[in-house]
């Protein structure tokens with residue numbers, strides 16, 4: 199039987215890093231390797247995520263039994279890919295993240311890049327523990343690939359100079375960079391205290407080398423340090439909206455990550471929008487159809503009656519067109535509870551939208567998650583904010599900037615994260631000489647602004 203609070207759910211593991219460093223290839227490899235290991239059908243696809251069950255992880259980590267002994271008590275790992283940039287910020291949860299753990303993918307040859315810094319900044323903000331996958335070791339000059347072999351075993355079979363080349367890149371491009379940012383880091387097999395040191399696992403998502411260690415380290419760390427977070431309660435679901443999507447015939451649907459409890463068709467749910475909280479009922483829950491082969495790109499969705507945490511599911515419900523990505527989603531057990539939850543959601547969302555009369559920059563972002571990440575990044579840099587909200591850059595934002603100019607002209611700017619500028623706002627900004635900084639990497643957006651600020655104030 200299932201005793202609430204005793205059963206553990208899958209840790210939610212988010213994969214992030216710079217463009218092209220190999221996030222998707224890594225997840226494909228994990229899924230693909232599992233299939234080659236004759237475990238088809240066991241990898242369950244979710245909306246926006248996939249679950250690798252414990253049996254598969256144990257099997258893949260088999261060759262390491264002597265090196266890393268562990269018995270899995272977690273039922274598996276739920277992986278979330280973050281194509282582009284926005285999604286990770288949306289995995290928000292008051293005071294933290296829905297992600298229990300992260301894999302930061304860094305190309306060992308290319309080293310730290312803008313989105314690597316950005317990823318670390320958000321991981322830090324949300325206090326998400328992470329391991330680094332130093333990817334593409336197969337591209338190190340002289341490397342002789344040993345497909346689907348643990349890193350340690352393949353490493354031993356490389357020429358001395360190739361090993362040295364790897365160590366050098368690992369240090370220069372990854373470990374030293376982490377130190378610069380204030381993290382202690384070490385190759386995973388040299389880590390003595392995993393609570394203080396970031397483990398770096400050299401891998402090739404292409405050849406599969408090091409995947410065994412990556413999974414073993416992840417699973418080991420998650421169940422050792424995160425057990426309290428992973429206790430599953432068989433109660434009403436709690437989750438977060440990752441993305442909103444128009445779906446023909448269904449209207450606006452929400453891709454939701456459930457991190458606790460059970461979500462059922464017909465449940466009364468509470469979520470949030472920019473015009474206020476939303477109380478509605480689940481009309482349908484959609485999950486990818488299970489298939490034998492692994493190519494999962496455009497898998498058809500089919501209705502299910504309920505989903506258990508941890509899960510990624512598409513929710514169909516009226517009024518979701520008013521919801522905002524990054525908003526929490528709760529199941530209420532009564533109308534009365536729904537009202538209480540709605541008030542909580544309202545406060546949570548309002549706390550992220552800033553409106554002061556004082557000096558500061560204007561911030562516009564595409565989702566609640568990216569808005570929160572922007573606001574926190576600005577605060578840490580000591581840059582004041584006059585006004586911050588979700589949505590495209592509109593005329594009223596320019597008017598706010600003009601008002602800000604009267605107090606401090608160096609803050610009379612608009613920082614637009616991943617949003618459009620409406621034509622009339624464009625005109626108005628030109629007329630009043632209000633710079634509009636745009637980027638889809640927060641780190642880069644702030645760099646651009648700070649560079650301009652230095653030039654202006656010099």
Ligand code: GTP
Nearest residue numbers: 216217218219220221222223281282334402403404
């Ligand atoms: P975005 O989703 O665009 O941010 O990129 P990504 O991080 O998901 O990268 P993706 O997995 O799409 O890989 C980018 C390119 O790098 C592809 O051409 C991959 O085949 C290649 N690649 C990924 N991992 C490896 C690796 O370990 N070795 C080699 N040689 N190539 C790799």
Ligand code: MG
Nearest residue numbers: 221222280281
């Ligand atoms: Mg990708």
